[in-house]
Amino acid sequence: MAHPLSRLLSRRMCQQWTPFQKTPGSVSRALRSPIQKPAGRRAYATGPNPNPGQNPLKIWPFIAITLLGTGSYILMVRSRTDMAPPHEQIAAPKKSTPTFSPADVTVLFVLGGPGAGKGTQCANLVRDYHFTHLSAGDLLRAEQDREGSEFGTLIKEYIRDGKIVPMEVTVQLLENAMTETLEKSQGGKGKFLIDGFPRQMDQALKFEESVCPARFVLFFDCPEQEMQRRLLDRGKTSGRSDDNAESIKKRFKTFVETSMPVVDYFDGQGRVVKVVATKTPEQVYQETKERLEAKLGKNF
Ligand code: C5P
């Protein structure tokens, strides 16, 4: 008769390895997935023993192999869990509905290359239209500097290299900030400018699925040469670790390869309001207001 552990072991091996090989990012979650009971007894485990007279000692090699297999399995699981980077160990609860309804909460994503003027224009809109401005980059920098943050070092490295921080971190920071704002407003309706987000498709999908669907993307379109000039100028006083020539180059690359597809995705759904952002901040703001009024009405 087969040892019950050997049945469990083979099922677990299948469950663990299949998702790991397909999607390395879901390792730790896959490892934590509950073990299902076998649907039915295996044919070889049922019925009478066809060789009743056989020496029971013959099952010992099989038990030994099973125990060996169990040991290796435990070692393998441990090493996989240790290897998973910290962000993969965030137990993001799977939600079927977003936390906030677009009926109560207006979200505008604000996108554009680094140095396109997103922050400057958001500040104008906050002043005149009472939006709450949440900059994903600012939230990440605050988390990076927060004492005891589990993700501080990881965020620091990603920002310096102009790479996109794993989305679980950024989406959670945004959701926390939105919740805090809405709690303070005591039942009031929220109007958010979410600046510098989503920078990668997975961020867009995750946020709209689990936090709140956005109305549209406000996109500031600016040529690279102009953005570079602005960033190098800002770098003289900003104190930012990524406002230097080397990081700027990497940030442009990430923008073109990773963030522009997000703009294209929303554009394909008719959800992009584009503003040319080459002129002075005042001129760009004038155009921004006109475009938003056309989309949302005079008192947006
Ligand atoms: O928007 P900002 O220029 O302040 O972003 C700075 C850096 O923060 C980005 O280059 C990137 O490393 C990180 N970031 C991110 N995901 C976002 C926004 C910013 O990973 N949605």
Ligand code: MG
């Ligand atoms: Mg900014």
